[in-house]
Amino acid sequence: QMQLVESGGGLVQPGESLRLSCAGYGSTLNYFGIGWFRQAPGKGPEGLLCQRSRGDTTYWLDSIKGRFTVSRDNAMNTVFLQMDDLQPEDTATYYCAADQSGNCLRGNFALRSRGTQVTVSS
Secondary structure: OOEEEEEOOEEEOOOOOEEEEEEEEOOOOOOOEEEEEEEOOOOOOEEEEEEOOOOOEEEOOHHHOOOEEEEEEOOOOEEEEEEOOOOHHHOEEEEEEEEOOOOOOHHHEEEEOOOEEEEEOO
16 A cells, blocks of 8 residues: 655744655555645644646645645655745644545545644744
């Protein structure tokens, strides 16, 4: 069974950037839709965006448009989330999840990474 391993979180100041990586092990990510989610303390999970297997991206959260972008490196079997102009309200645990249909259907993300902490603070 495929595993998703995430990395790249950390502590940054407002306005700085981070890039998160979501690597697949045990299967190629090429045919999966890969979604990114976050959960802040005391809040429920929040869907951010998703890249379909065909390459197009759907944004679920307006506040990240223009700041967060997703890309893939098929040779590395890894999906990246580039986060620019981070703000304190972006502080959360971030995780990636896979939709086997490839189409980023909200109810289909059965497989997810453990998550990585992103803290934005001055």
